[in-house]
Amino acid sequence: MRYTVAKKPLLYAVRYRNQDRVSDDGNWQALYYDAVVELDPIKLLDKIEAAQKAIDDRLKNAVEPINANEQQAIEDARHNLYFLKKHPAA
Secondary structure (H helix, E strand, O other): OOOHHHHHHHHHHHHHHOOOOOOOOOOHHHHHHHHHHOOOHHHHHHHHHHHHHHHHHHHHOOOOOOOHHHHHHHHHHHHHHHHHHHOOOO
C-alpha cells in the first residue's frame, strides 16, 4: 500500500499557512494545518471535522472572492482530509 499522498497534506498546509491569504470566515487554512500535524488519532478526527466545516463555510459564505490558487488549495485540502480520515495512522 502506498502512502505518497500522506506527504502532500503537510506540504500544502505549510505552504498556505505561510501565506497572508487566510480569510476571517472560518480560518480554514489554520484548521487544516492543525489537522495535518496532529499525531493523536482521537484528536485528529475532531480536527479533521473542524477543518472540513471551515472549508464548507468558506465555500458557502465567501466574503471575499475565492481565487484560483485558493480554490486549488481547497480541493487539495478536501482530498487530503478525506485521506487522513480514512487512514489516520498514515
